[in-house]
Amino acid sequence: MAGKILTAFLFAVLGAFFGGNRIFSLVPLSALACAAFSVSLLSDSRGGLGILSRFPPFWIGMLFLAHLAVQTSNVWFVYEPHGLYNTSGQVPFCEFLPAGVHSGIKEFDSAWETFLKFFLAWVSLCAIRLNLRTRRDCLFFARAIFYSAVVISAAAAAYQTLWPQSHMIWGIFDRNLGVPYGGFFYKNQMGAYMILCGTCGLALFARALCKRERGRDLFLPAAGLALLSGSLLMSGSFGALCVWGAEALVAAAAFSAVFAIRGGSVKRLALIFAACLAALCVAAAAAAPLLAESAVGKRIERAFDGGGGFAEMAGKRGEFRMLARDMIKNCGTVDCRYRSGDISRAILGNGANSFAYISRIWPKDVSYGMSEYSAAPDTLRLTVLENAHCDILQFLFEYGALWFAVAAGMLIFWLAALFRRGALSRPFALVLAIGVLSVLFYSYFDIILYNAVVLTFFLTLAAMANEYLRLSENGGRPHCKCSQTISGR
Incomplete structure (x- = not known):
C-alpha cells in the first residue's frame, strides 16, 4: 500500500x-x-522481481540505458563554442561501440541530462507496473x-487569467523561457501532458x-x-487542441461502434452522437479565434495568399524536418564523405542530444536561428536549433536504426x-490506446516525447x-453492460 500511494504521489506531482x-x-x-x-x-510479497522479469520494457529499458551510457562515454564528436566561433570536429573513438557527442556549453553535459530523462521514465514505468495487480489498481x-492533472490545469488557467504577461514562476529558475504554460516551459508539451491525462478521464467516462x-x-x-479542455484552450497550443479534439472524436466513434455492436440502445447511441456533435461545435467556435491569432493561423493565411502548399504552412518546422532527413542520410557527417565509423553510427546512433550540436555546423542555405524570449525585460537574443520538431526523425538520428527498429x-x-x-x-x-497513438502522431510534428514527463505518461x-x-x-468479466441495455439480461 505504501508503494502504491508513493507511486500515485509521484504521478500527481510530475x-x-x-x-x-x-x-x-x-x-x-x-x-x-x-x-x-x-x-x-x-513491500511486495508476491515476487516483485518475478513481475519485472516478465515485463519486457524492464529489460529493454535497461539495455537502452546501458546503450546511452556507452554512447555518452565513447565520444566521436566534440562541439566547443568560443563566442561567435566554435572549434568542432571528430575525435578518435571506438567505432564498434555506440558513440556520442560532447559539448562544453553546459556545466552538466546535456547527454547525461538526456540519460536522466530516460531513466526517470523507465523507473516510473517499472514502479507503476509493480502496483498494477488488479483492474481496480488501473x-x-x-x-x-x-x-491531479485537472487541478494542475485549473491552476495554470487561473495563473494565465490573473497574470497573462507574467513569467513569475519560471523567471525564478530559468530566464530562457520560450512560451511557458503551467508547469512546462513549452506550451505544446503542456498540451501533450493534458492530452495524456485527459485520456484517462475519457477512459473513465467511457467505462x-x-x-x-x-x-x-x-x-x-x-x-x-x-476544466481540462478549457485550460488547454487557454494555453494557446493550437496543435495540442487539434489533437485533443481529434482524439475525442475517434474515441467517441470507437465507443459508439462498440456500443452498437454489443446491442446497445438506439436511443442512447443517438444521445451519444448528439453530445459529441454539440461538443464539437462548441470546441470549433471556441478555437476559431485562437486559430486566427496563432502562429499556425498566420502561416496558413500566408500560404493561401501566396499560393503555397504544405511546406509553407509548416513554416520553420518543415525545414527542421528536412534538415533531420538530410542529416540521417549522411550519417551525421558534415562533409558528406563517409568514414569507417559512419555506418556504425547509422546503426547505433550519433549520440544523445547530438542533433542539437551537429545541426549548428551543418551546411544549409537557410538560417535555422530562432528568437528566444527571456524573463529579463526588453531582451531578445538569437539562439540555435536544439530539436528537429519531429521526435521520430530525431530519435532515428540520435539512437540509430537498431533502436528505431526496437521501438x-x-x-x-x-x-x-x-x-x-x-x-x-x-x-x-x-x-487509453487511442490517446497513446494520438500523442505518438503528434510527436511527428513537434517536440513531445523528448520531454521526460510526457514520455513517462505516454509509456x-x-x-x-x-x-x-x-x-x-x-x-475478470467484461465491465461493459451495453448488451444488457435492451433485454436486461
Whole structure:
C-alpha cells in the first residue's frame, strides 16, 4: 500500500514540477521515482522481481540505458563554442561501440541530462507496473493521474487569467523561457501532458457510460474533462487542441461502434452522437479565434495568399524536418564523405542530444536561428536549433536504426497484444490506446516525447491499457453492460 500511494504521489506531482526539462527538476523527480520503485519492490510479497522479469520494457529499458551510457562515454564528436566561433570536429573513438557527442556549453553535459530523462521514465514505468495487480489498481492510477492533472490545469488557467504577461514562476529558475504554460516551459508539451491525462478521464467516462453508472462516477470525469479542455484552450497550443479534439472524436466513434455492436440502445447511441456533435461545435467556435491569432493561423493565411502548399504552412518546422532527413542520410557527417565509423553510427546512433550540436555546423542555405524570449525585460537574443520538431526523425538520428527498429517492434507487439486481448470490447483500454497513438502522431510534428514527463505518461498509459486487458483476460468479466441495455439480461 505504501508503494502504491508513493507511486500515485509521484504521478500527481510530475506535471507540476517544471516539466522535467531542467536538471533542477530532473534530480528530485528521479529520486522520488527511485523511492517509489524501491518501496513498491520491497513491500511486495508476491515476487516483485518475478513481475519485472516478465515485463519486457524492464529489460529493454535497461539495455537502452546501458546503450546511452556507452554512447555518452565513447565520444566521436566534440562541439566547443568560443563566442561567435566554435572549434568542432571528430575525435578518435571506438567505432564498434555506440558513440556520442560532447559539448562544453553546459556545466552538466546535456547527454547525461538526456540519460536522466530516460531513466526517470523507465523507473516510473517499472514502479507503476509493480502496483498494477488488479483492474481496480488501473482505475485507481487513472483517477490519480486525471484528477491531479485537472487541478494542475485549473491552476495554470487561473495563473494565465490573473497574470497573462507574467513569467513569475519560471523567471525564478530559468530566464530562457520560450512560451511557458503551467508547469512546462513549452506550451505544446503542456498540451501533450493534458492530452495524456485527459485520456484517462475519457477512459473513465467511457467505462462509466458502459456500466450505466450514475452520480459521481459519471459526473466527476465529465466535469474534469470540461476544466481540462478549457485550460488547454487557454494555453494557446493550437496543435495540442487539434489533437485533443481529434482524439475525442475517434474515441467517441470507437465507443459508439462498440456500443452498437454489443446491442446497445438506439436511443442512447443517438444521445451519444448528439453530445459529441454539440461538443464539437462548441470546441470549433471556441478555437476559431485562437486559430486566427496563432502562429499556425498566420502561416496558413500566408500560404493561401501566396499560393503555397504544405511546406509553407509548416513554416520553420518543415525545414527542421528536412534538415533531420538530410542529416540521417549522411550519417551525421558534415562533409558528406563517409568514414569507417559512419555506418556504425547509422546503426547505433550519433549520440544523445547530438542533433542539437551537429545541426549548428551543418551546411544549409537557410538560417535555422530562432528568437528566444527571456524573463529579463526588453531582451531578445538569437539562439540555435536544439530539436528537429519531429521526435521520430530525431530519435532515428540520435539512437540509430537498431533502436528505431526496437521501438517500432515494441509498438507493433503492443498493438497486437491489445487486439488479441479484446481491446475492442473494453472501452477503458481502447480509449487509453487511442490517446497513446494520438500523442505518438503528434510527436511527428513537434517536440513531445523528448520531454521526460510526457514520455513517462505516454509509456504509463500504454502499460495500463495492456495490463487492464491482461487482468480482464485472466478471469475478470467484461465491465461493459451495453448488451444488457435492451433485454436486461
